[in-house]
Amino acid sequence: MMYPYDLAKQEKERFLLQQLNELTDCHVEYCSEYRSMVEKSGGFTQAETLEELPFIPVQLFKMMDLLSIPREDVVKVLTSSGTTGQQVSKIYLDRETAVSQTHALVEVMKPVLGGKRLPMVILDTKSVLKDRTSFSARGAGILGFSNFGRKHFYALNEDMTVDWDGLRHYLDEHRGSTILLFGFTFMVWEYFYQEAEKQNIQLDMGESILIHGGGWKKLQDEAVDADIFKRELKERFGIRRVHNYYGMVEQVGSIFVECEQGHLHTPNYADVLIRDAITFGPLPMGEQGLIQVMSVLPKSYPGHSLLTEDLGTILGEDNCSCGWKGKYFTVAGRIPKAELRGCSDTFAFDRKEGNG
């Protein structure tokens, strides 16, 4: 069995329940807003099953600051990548949580990447990392994953064009060794693949592994699914190993990575539940609903049990043919935005710019 995908259902549930119940206690004690939420919405008794564990919507982190630590202990603030004008999530990390997230990420990726640091090409610009205390989702992802690589090469120039010459040079230099490629799904597609296609550029990336995440929304609009994505990257760049991951800034570290079968897996210290999109009641395996993510890592903010706005389906548990244990699932995308009728929000004057 492969750590950290080696705990079977019963054992894993026992471990998670104990850890997550402790976290609820801890956040109730140290985060007064969280305490009010739990107490005023029915009170809290220790959960007997994972389904009973209290959960809060991810978007709450956009609506308010939630911390379970004194402000002076904050070492890093992560923000979600909202489109301009939208409110962003703010996630406050202390040293302990930041460190455990970094460790967890290393463990989650080890079965895919092995233990050695690989030459790494980041399909993004270097400027995303400018501020070292406040990170966007993109920055946090790059920083987290850059631990797996060495001799980091940023393939995109500041203006989002590809540094093709630099990239060719880098590939030549590391010919023969496995290269780690990392990027955000839509950026890999739009700025890297589509650019190469436009300029009719063909590359041999050799024995490389591409890790990508961040959502499929833009690609779905262009009717590009995981199969097309993999096929095109293989044909144009010779990339044979592609792993998507599902994760969010609100639970950095405990990400869900695709196994060789193309299924997203839950590691030992995280889990998912699917809830009915309307009633929030738990759904059985195989049915699509809202994804609830649980993780034992968030100690500095009450993010150990979150209801996302993503729809997903659990395919099975402990029996994926890849050999990894844990639940495995697919993500279908975000629920459609609510367009409420009403007097307010009408001319939407402040939401658009320019002189139409």
Next chain:
Amino acid sequence: MRVFWPKSQNWREVIFDLRKQETLTPFHPEVLSFVQALSMRLVRMRAYPEVVALGYWLRRAHIHEMKEAWLEETKNRFVKSRGTVFHLAPSNVDTIFIYSWMLSLLAGNRNIIRVSGKEQLQTNALLSVIIDVLQEAEHTTIAERTIVLTYDHSEQVTAFLSSECHTRVVWGGDETVNAIRRIQLAPIANELVFPDRFSLAVLNAEAVLHAKSEEKEQLLQRFYNDSFWFDQMACSSPRLIVWTGSNEVIEAVQIEFWSLFDQVIRAKEAELMSAIQVQKFATGLALAAEVETKEFKHGTTFSRVSFERVPANVRERHCGGGLFFECKATELAGVSTMIVDKDQTVSYFGFSKEELGAFVEQVPTRGIDRIVPVGQALDFDGVWDGQSFLKSFTREVVIL
């Protein structure tokens, strides 16, 4: 820029043509016949209850009543239309722009209506009926004095249209009002604005508890219409419920009322949307962190947040879609001190006119422009937010 009416794509030319048309006298026969024709079409649009309501509001008998009242009020005075009225319609309460346009038309004005660019089934269904009627040969007088268009936010276009008009009507809440107010009007023009408002229902717990079952059923149906027709997003939809009476009676009636209300909603089989469910859940939890909040009950058909009192900033955070704030008062008089500037409509059950009169006398803030029985919260009237449309759309010439 898209011009729905008239059938021309040169919008500047269309505006220049409009200028040449003479204004009409208030309650002009041609206007009455147009309104009549439109009313008959609208009452048949059964799929849209609010459009049917609009159709009824425009029916001959009601318009006649308005005309009689107008004639009575302006007897021996000289009241004329203002000229061109520019309406900026809200995107979501689809029927509002028709009310505003109709009253301006009845006053005798030329009208430019900017409808929302958002593609909405309803607006389109409504728009196509309007264009149908405008096209009929007998309504040329109205057709020549009407422009219906849409454009993306453009300060230049809005500035141009604002300089053309004699009255500007801005629907659309605080953001829109603030944005449009920065754009100059012709110095001679006046303006009507409709900012964000908040509304509440005041229910006499004793009266609800002792209401006969048919009466209770009717109350719940009406309360449903008030709150759910526009997903609780119309400015007059009740968002806060204030119960009056003794603690025990209130608690008893709350249990019964909300469980019956749940059944009413389920019977309607209204479609619930996941994003709104999540939004309500998140908003309720966020509000639970406020000191004034006592309890948050998240349900499938609706959610409830009970408060010690509801500060103005908490009112701002309401998200619509079936979220009910609740608080208690021993008697109606005590509710007056809860009222803030933004509060617009009070819908009530179980109070006499005298009690309501005394209540409104005691309100110390700018709040409260309408007090109506539960079920009439959304009924539009010629007086809205404390201002009379017909008055604002006309001017009096003094002859000494």
